[in-house]
Amino acid sequence: PSVALHGAHWVCLAFYESHFDTAIVDHEADGSTSNGIFQINSHLWCEDYKHFQPNFCKMHCSDLLTSDIKDDIVCAMRIAQGPRGLGAWYHCSV
Numbered sequence: 001p002s003v004a005l006h007g008a009h010w011v012c013l014a015f016y017e018s019h020f021d022t023a024i025v026d027h028e029a030d031g032s033t034s035n036g037i038f039q040i041n042s043h044l045w046c047e048d049y050k051h052f053q054p055n056f057c058k059m060h061c062s063d064l065l066t067s068d069i070k071d072d073i074v075c076a077m078r079i080a081q082g083p084r085g086l087g088a089w090y091h092c093s094v
Helices: 007-018 061-065 070-080
Strands: 025-027 033-035
Touching: 007 070, 033 061, 061 070
Parallel strands: none
Antiparallel strands: 025 033
16 A cells, blocks of 8 residues: 555544654553554564564654654554555554
8 A cells, every 4th residue: 555645644643543642652452552643553563672573663662752753654654554554553544
């Protein structure tokens, strides 16, 4: 899928996942965490030093919790390039 999505898709995603809170951490039932404005999960996408998962975005999960969201956007775009596109998140899939 193309990541040439409209800005509205990204705004929708940030709103429904975090209500635009860049510092939010959600602890999931499987022991992973969903982090930052896009709620990027530690299971595949960032390193939490607990589970030693793939870390496809090559970053520490705490990097997703700052007000500088450039790295969050880069990681979210990488996720959206995958086979599920924005369907990797529960809201705002296209």
